[in-house]
Amino acid sequence: MNTFKKLTLVMTALVMILAVDLFADDVASDLMKKAHLNMFYAEDDGLAEVNMSIVNSSGKERIREFAMLRLDNEEGGEQKYYTYFRKPHDVARLTFMVHKNPVDTDQRWLYVPAVDLVKRISADDKGSSFVGSDFSYEDVSGRHWSEDNHKIVEEKEYNGKQVYVIESVPKAEDGIFGKKHTYIDKETMLPIREEYYDDKGELERIFTAEKIEVIEDVPTVTVRKMENVQKEQHTIVEFSSIDYNVGVDNDIFTERFLKNPPRKYIK
Amino acid sequence: MNAVKMTLIATILALILVTVTASADDVYISGFLQGLYGGGLHDDNPVPSDLTASETRLQMKLESYRGSAEFFGRLDFYYDGYNESEYDWELREGYIKFRMGAFDFKIGRQVLTWGTGDLIFINDNFAKDYQSFFIGRDDQYLKAPQDALRAAWYSPLGALDVVWTPKFTPNRVPTGLRLSYYNPLVGDIVGGEQFYMEGREPETEFKNSELSARLKRYFGTADIALYFYKGFYKNPEGMDMATMEAYYPELFVYGASMRMPIFEGIFWVEGGYSDSRDDPDGDITTIPNSEIAGLAGFERQVANNLTANIQYQAIYMVDYDKFEENVGGQTEVDEVYHLLTSRITQLLRMETVVLSGFVFYSPSQEDVYFRFSADYKYNDALTLTLGGNIFDGTEKWTDFGTFMKNDNLYFKATYGF
Numbered sequence: 001m002n003t004f005k006k007l008t009l010v011m012t013a014l015v016m017i018l019a020v021d022l023f024a025d026d027v028a029s030d031l032m033k034k035a036h037l038n039m040f041y042a043e044d045d046g047l048a049e050v051n052m053s054i055v056n057s058s059g060k061e062r063i064r065e066f067a068m069l070r071l072d073n074e075e076g077g078e079q080k081y082y083t084y085f086r087k088p089h090d091v092a093r094l095t096f097m098v099h100k101n102p103v104d105t106d107q108r109w110l111y112v113p114a115v116d117l118v119k120r121i122s123a124d125d126k127g128s129s130f131v132g133s134d135f136s137y138e139d140v141s142g143r144h145w146s147e148d149n150h151k152i153v154e155e156k157e158y159n160g161k162q163v164y165v166i167e168s169v170p171k172a173e174d175g176i177f178g179k180k181h182t183y184i185d186k187e188t189m190l191p192i193r194e195e196y197y198d199d200k201g202e203l204e205r206i207f208t209a210e211k212i213e214v215i216e217d218v219p220t221v222t223v224r225k226m227e228n229v230q231k232e233q234h235t236i237v238e239f240s241s242i243d244y245n246v247g248v249d250n251d252i253f254t255e256r257f258l259k260n261p262p263r264k265y266i267k
Numbered sequence: 268m269n270a271v272k273m274t275l276i277a278t279i280l281a282l283i284l285v286t287v288t289a290s291a292d293d294v295y296i297s298g299f300l301q302g303l304y305g306g307g308l309h310d311d312n313p314v315p316s317d318l319t320a321s322e323t324r325l326q327m328k329l330e331s332y333r334g335s336a337e338f339f340g341r342l343d344f345y346y347d348g349y350n351e352s353e354y355d356w357e358l359r360e361g362y363i364k365f366r367m368g369a370f371d372f373k374i375g376r377q378v379l380t381w382g383t384g385d386l387i388f389i390n391d392n393f394a395k396d397y398q399s400f401f402i403g404r405d406d407q408y409l410k411a412p413q414d415a416l417r418a419a420w421y422s423p424l425g426a427l428d429v430v431w432t433p434k435f436t437p438n439r440v441p442t443g444l445r446l447s448y449y450n451p452l453v454g455d456i457v458g459g460e461q462f463y464m465e466g467r468e469p470e471t472e473f474k475n476s477e478l479s480a481r482l483k484r485y486f487g488t489a490d491i492a493l494y495f496y497k498g499f500y501k502n503p504e505g506m507d508m509a510t511m512e513a514y515y516p517e518l519f520v521y522g523a524s525m526r527m528p529i530f531e532g533i534f535w536v537e538g539g540y541s542d543s544r545d546d547p548d549g550d551i552t553t554i555p556n557s558e559i560a561g562l563a564g565f566e567r568q569v570a571n572n573l574t575a576n577i578q579y580q581a582i583y584m585v586d587y588d589k590f591e592e593n594v595g596g597q598t599e600v601d602e603v604y605h606l607l608t609s610r611i612t613q614l615l616r617m618e619t620v621v622l623s624g625f626v627f628y629s630p631s632q633e634d635v636y637f638r639f640s641a642d643y644k645y646n647d648a649l650t651l652t653l654g655g656n657i658f659d660g661t662e663k664w665t666d667f668g669t670f671m672k673n674d675n676l677y678f679k680a681t682y683g684f
Binding site: 054056060062063087088089090105107114116117118120121122123124125127128129131132133150218233237255256260263264267 | 275293297298299317329330332334335336337339364366371377378379380381406409410419421482488490528531532566567568571572574614617618619644646647648650681683684
């Protein structure tokens with residue numbers, strides 16, 4: 001075999017390996033996309049009452065209660081969130097609005113009715129805790145699948161369900177996690193378990209879907225738990241009064257309604 | 268207020284509460300109980316007592332909704348060991364809010380805020396309560412309530428807000444009873460009954476009502492606003508030489524602001540022209556001159572759960588030459604006033620501990636005001652706070668130097684329900 005032939009062969013092999021690998025990545029990425037859309041972009045919009053229980057390492061519990069309104073402007077793309085806090089007393093009546101933009105920076109507003117203050121908040125804190133819980137801002141609205149490289153590491157049975165286990169590694173180091181394992185239920189295509197490893201490869205947090213209910217034909221994770229195994233604390237989030245396709249208007253996600261909660265949806 | 272009156276009011280309020288609760292499906296009652304105790308750090312502060320605060324406060328909130336209409340009341344009952352009246356109450360907010368097409372109305376007693384500055388204000392000429400601010404009351408007390416009619420029109424041009432306050436509502440400022448201040452007539456920091464200073468308010472007439480307007484709209488991610496204010500200086504900055512009374516001179520303000528997300532943070536800029544209507548040419552010494560003010564600020568998260576901002580403000584006196592001439596050519600007041608501020612907020616232990624510091628420093632007046640607090644949220648209901656206010660300056664007449672004897676530390680416990 002001459003050198004040229006050798007080279008061609010090696011090249012072809014390389015391209016094939018690369019293609020297979022790319023294809024595998026494509027499949028994994030596709031699964032992550034599906035799971036993300038099912039989890040965070042269900043239907044066109046959604047309304048829910050949220051009860052958050054934050055339990056620290058000594059077992060002390062704190063409660064956060066809020067109503068949440070969501071509108072998808074584009075499936076997997078721009079999305080808007082409106083949050084109306086009910087409890088505890090020091091945040092009651094506060095409203096919080098997010099214009100989520102997966103390809104650009106999010107925009108955030110907070111309205112403090114006691115002083116009639118509309119505050120714009122910087123949004124470069126995806127890893128920061130959401131209202132003191134074990135969920136980060138990013139966990140609440142989901143991490144876009146395009147931010148990580150994915151591969152399927154396993155297909156197995158977990159809690160009586162057939163799952164894909166997908167490993168995700170951030171494309172750009174952002175300090176949020178080193179790698180993540182996501183268990184996607186083959187039946188509902190929902191992420192039912194996530195294991196977050198820190199930069200040192202140590203297990204840091206575990207997300208579990210504690211309860212899945214079919215609401216208006218949509219399989220929905222209605223009880224979500226995030227456990228921080230390093231800090232020995234956890235947060236349980238329960239969604240109730242869920243309603244999809246309520247027909248919420250884009251105008252709701254403006255300063256006008258930030259200051260005047262839409263009582264049609266939020267009593 | 269005597270006990271009979273108090274009982275009467277309490278009974279009436281209880282009756283209203285019961286009636287409203289019984290007649291509406293959606294009535295929510297909440298509130299908090301709070302104790303605030305503070306002491307001054309200077310023995311030579313010329314005020315009657317070295318306690319800056321000794322009060323117990325019960326705040327009741329009542330809210331109800333019908334369709335898009337909203338009724339809201341916030342009522343404070345308090346025992347203020349400082350005041351002679353001791354028991355007192357104040358309606359902090361009490362309004363009706365409703366929507367009519369592209370219009371939103373808010374009518375009644377309310378707190379109002381606009382503009383972009385963090386604790387510095389150019390176009391926000393709504394009433395403030397600096398006394399509360401300086402002694403450790405909650406942030407919500409920085410804003411004094413106003414009886415006003417607010418109408419917002421969401422037009423294609425942007426959101427137009429018009430606020431009409433029939434009766435002029437001044438700021439609440441230290442009067443010498445609780446906190447001392449520099450009195451130019453005495454030439455020193457004064458306090459006590461004999462120096463109790465209250466400005467003469469404009470007569471309650473239609474022509475003396477306050478009007479504030481703002482036109483605001485978004486251009487991409489930037490929000491831009493234009494402002495107008497017709498009213499009076501909110502502090503008694505004028506001196507009527509005939510009666511030797513401090514009073515509130517007439518003021519118009521025209522301004523604009525812009526705010527946008529940039530460099531992973533929020534940037535804001537605001538400017539305004541304060542037109543001193545009683546002294547248009549700046550030749551009356553006892554009335555403030557017209558000014559042009561500007562501020563710029565930037566805030567971002569510097570680490571997880573740590574937010575910091577920085578602001579710069581400049582105020583240019585329009586008729587400085589005349590001012591200099593009037594005071595006989597000798598003055599320590601600069602043509603341009605500079606102010607730098609910074610706020611740092613750190614959240615710890617899953618946001619149950621909040622450490623906060625805010626500093627005002629003016630290089631032109633060489634004075635400083637530092638406020639800090641540490642909140643510990645024992646649980647969802649109970650919050651314990653330790654905080655302080657420190658003033659200093661090389662001169663006694665400056666904005667913060669005037670309060671240099673009022674340094675204080677306070678402790679606060681709040682139980683919410």
